[in-house]
Amino acid sequence: MRPETEPLPVPLLREITTLLAKDFRLEWRQKSALGGLLLYVGSTVFVCFLSFSLRGGQPPAPAWNALLWVILLFAAINAVAKGFMQESPGQRLYYYTLVRPQAIILAKMLYNALLLMAVALLGLFLYTVFLGNPIQDAPLFVANLLLGAVGFATTLTLVSGIAAKAGGNGATLMAVLGFPVMVPMLLLLIKVSKNALDGLDRSVSHQSLLTLLALNMLVGALSYVLFPYLWRG
Amino acid sequence: MTSAKIIGSVLGLVFTVAGVWGGQRLIEQRGPGLFWKGLTVLLLVGGSAAGLLINVPPLPIVNESIRNLFFHVPMWFSMIMVLLVSVWYSIQYLRNPSARLDILAHESAKTGIVLGMLGLATGSLWAKFTWGAWWTPDPRLNGAAVAMLIYGAYLVLRGSFRDDQQRARVSAIYNIFAFAAVIPLLFILPRLSGPSLHPGQTGNPGFSQYDLDDTMRKLFYPVVIGWILFAFWLTQVSSRFAFLQSKQDEN
Known part of the structure; x- marks a missing residue:
């Protein structure tokens, strides 16, 4: 174990960028995982399209909204779940000797946030192509979507670390552990996205957006504090 | 009005901190603790009886169901208190791991x-007779459901480990994370997510507006204390049992 008083030669930021680059390189090398995720989003959207086309095209706005968030939620859980689980215990031990646990959690959160933002934007694009576009305030909707992607990433990263420790049926456990923590965030996100769909005045959504930001920061800070304890095992 | 509110929240904070500190002392107590247990019995039995018998203000729709104040609300208060105690034990565990704290x-x-x-059951019963449904999509009710889901997930998580130390550490982390990320929001969200029918929420009067001569208040606070003491007592008994069990497993 490394004594804590001794200053580390490498600054935290360098460690984070190196880890982030490693994650992107890994993702690029195993394209099957990324492709699987995109296919997952695409096929869910297509199934929604098929089931609504039975009733003659576009779903009503509340259903449109609810389905979009359900799709994104499950895509997020699938995307984040593989983060810690694809690493073997030996690999984890190797990282432990090299970098600070804080760098690992921050890099992972950042990586997941970028990944989920990309998935969310692509999902929205496919969704509007297949199921129509009832959004009246597009900038607010997209901003809310990105904030949601970041929120999913911050919440689910620590949860995926916890689920990876438990081993076994990781994705199920992650859904069970993650859902209750995400419900408050989801309620706010769905409310703001409904406001954007209906084109309400932006002042209506201010308070919710601020709460969402504060919630993201709270969850991020909690993960930062708690992750070293998880890592120590 | 505002200074009274500030004093009220400061008092609430002091009460909570004292409750968590004192609760840990009571739960870990080794002696029989006859005094506080006797007080608990007295407050619970006497409080429940008085809660059914005293005069309450006659109100339309709510009628006699206002007496649920002496059962439902203390259950939630004691739940929050004992969950805070649990989180504090988890924090202590991470600082200084031991099987006892786990x-x-x-x-x-x-x-x-x-x-x-119990809180959900009494609340649901009350809702059936005043709102006309066992469950409504009310922000407060959603919050209560989320709180229950968290602790259901906590139990599932505990069940999925084979190694005791690993289980203790990871479940302590989840306990702290889920509690700190969600429970404060249960108090903020109902204010944000629009109208709620729950008494004491967004323009709905709590009991204090009707309680003109303070009789309900005089009964309410002792009953709350009684239920909180009961929660500590229950925890003491079940943790003593768990200690004995783990000792037996070692031998």
Whole structure:
């Protein structure tokens, strides 16, 4: 174990960028995982399209909204779940000797946030192509979507670390552990996205957006504090 | 009005901190603790009887169901208190791991689940007779459901480990994370997510507006204390049992 008083030669930021680059390189090398995720989003959207086309095209706005968030939620859980689980215990031990646990959690959160933002934007694009576009305030909707992607990433990263420790049926456990923590965030996100769909005045959504930001920061800070304890095992 | 509110929240904070500190002393107490247990019995039995018998202000729709104040609300208060105790044990565990602290955190959380279930049941019964449905999509009710889901997930998580130390550490982390990320929001969200029918929420009067001569208040606070003491007692008994069990497993 490394004594804590001794200053580390490498600054935290360098460690984070190196880890982030490693994650992107890994993702690029195993394209099957990324492709699987995109296919997952695409096929869910297509199934929604098929089931609504039975009733003659576009779903009503509340259903449109609810389905979009359900799709994104499950895509997020699938995307984040593989983060810690694809690493073997030996690999984890190797990282432990090299970098600070804080760098690992921050890099992972950042990586997941970028990944989920990309998935969310692509999902929205496919969704509007297949199921129509009832959004009246597009900038607010997209901003809310990105904030949601970041929120999913911050919440689910620590949860995926916890689920990876438990081993076994990781994705199920992650859904069970993650859902209750995400419900408050989801309620706010769905409310703001409904406001954007209906084109309400932006002042209506201010308070919710601020709460969402504060919630993201709270969850991020909690993960930062708690992750070293998880890592120590 | 505002200064009274500030004094009220400061008093609430002091009460909570004292409750968590004192609760840990009571749960870990080794002696029989006859005095506080006697007080608990007195407050619970006397409080429940008085809650059914005293005069309450006659109100339309609510009628006699306002007496649920002496049952439902203290259950939630004691649940929050005992869950705070559980989180504090988890924090202590992470600082200084021991099997004892893990058992205490687990048993406190289990007590919290029991009280939460009781709170849901009494609330649901009340809602059936005043709102006309067992469950409504009310922000407050959603919050209560989320709180129960968290602790259900906590139990599932505990069940999925084979290694005791690993289980203790990871479940302590989840306990702290889920509690700190969600429970404060349960108090903020109902204010944000629009109208709620729950008494004491967004323009709905709580009991204090009707309680003109303070009789309900005089009964309400002792009953709250009684239920909180009961929660600690329950935790003490179940954790003593768990200690004995783990000792037996060692031999």
